[in-house]
Amino acid sequence: MLNPLSIPGTEPPDDDGIVKAGRLIAGVDDPPDWLLSVLVLHSRAVGGDRVTGEDEKKIDETLWRARRNIDQLTTFLKKFLPDLTSLLNEKLAFDILLALEVLPRIATAIPKELPPAAHRGGGQRPDQRPRICAGLVVDGWRVARRQEPDAGKDVCDACQAYWRACGHDDADGGRDWRRDVRRAISKGGYRKFLERQAAKSSSTSAAIAGT
Numbered sequence: 552m553l554n555p556l557s558i559p560g561t562e563p564p565d566d567d568g569i570v571k572a573g574r575l576i577a578g579v580d581d582p583p584d585w586l587l588s589v590l591v592l593h594s595r596a597v598g599g600d601r602v603t604g605e606d607e608k609k610i611d612e613t614l615w616r617a618r619r620n621i622d623q624l625t626t627f628l629k630k631f632l633p634d635l636t637s638l639l640n641e642k643l644a645f646d647i648l649l650a651l652e653v654l655p656r657i658a659t660a661i662p663k664e665l666p667p668a669a670h671r672g673g674g675q676r677p678d679q680r681p682r683i684c685a686g687l688v689v690d691g692w693r694v695a696r697r698q699e700p701d702a703g704k705d706v707c708d709a710c711q712a713y714w715r716a717c718g719h720d721d722a723d724g725g726r727d728w729r730r731d732v733r734r735a736i737s738k739g740g741y742r743k744f745l746e747r748q749a750a751k752s753s754s755t756s757a758a759i760a761g762t
Contacts, residue, residue, distance in 0.1 A: 568716025569594070575709035576688055577695035585752035586691055589745060590713060597684045598717030618661040621654050684717070685710050685731035690741040694749055702732040 569590050573582030602610075628635070628651055635647060688710045692700040700706045707728035715721050 568712065572688075572709060572713035572716050575705070575712050576691045579695075583695060583749065583752060585748040586695055586745075589691070589748055590687065590716075593683060593687055594717045597680050597687075597714065598719065599680070601678055601680065614661050618658055618663060621658045621661075625651065625654050625658070681710075681714070681726065681728070681731045682734065684714050685728060685735040686738070686741050687745075688713055689732060689735035690739060690745050693742055694745045700732070700736065702729045702736065706732050 569587060570582065573587050573590060574580060577583060577586055628647055632647065632651075635644070639647070688706060689700050692698075692706060692709070710728040710732065711721060711725045714726065
């Protein structure tokens with residue numbers, strides 16, 4: 552399986568479908584490993600159940616509480632670090648130092664304040680899954696090909712291939728991806744993350760080649 556992670560309660564993505572989507576995004580027969588890993592990693596978000604407005608509210612509240620707890624724990628560990636390290640064994644002391652390095656990085660990805668409630672009329676919130684799908688395809692295209700995509704057939708076909716690989720049925724002939732793709736081209740959002748993954752992959756390959 553391509554999936555490097557085991558996600559409880561989630562069906563594994565279609566490996567052949569992920570590779571096909573990767574080929575369409577990268578424009579090569581052998582898509583880069585970093586791209587395939589990212590597509591697999593986000594397959595749960597793209598292929599899962601539709602997130603409701605109430606779900607989004609719960610997620611925001613949970614993340615906010617997590618951020619507050621991380622800040623409190625980090626403050627405590629810094630304040631009592633000398634006392635703690637003298638009382639604990641060497642391994643636990645090292646784990647504390649590691650936590651002080653990792654926890655602030657996690658915290659920076661979480662907003663300090665709860666987002667304001669959306670002032671919307673009645674009706675269902677927009678489905679975020681196609682937006683995530685199109686965003687990954689568009690920015691994956693940018694990073695892998697080093698060129699700007701458009702809302703043409705090739706990019707839309709790549710979106711549909713990834714959508715299908717994540718478990719969605721396209722018996723109706725598939726979605727019209729043009730609006731989602733145009734929005735992704737305008738908004739972006741995944742490019743920096745994908746660039747970091749590509750850079751990590753290049754560094755690892757260079758290190759292996761140098762051994």
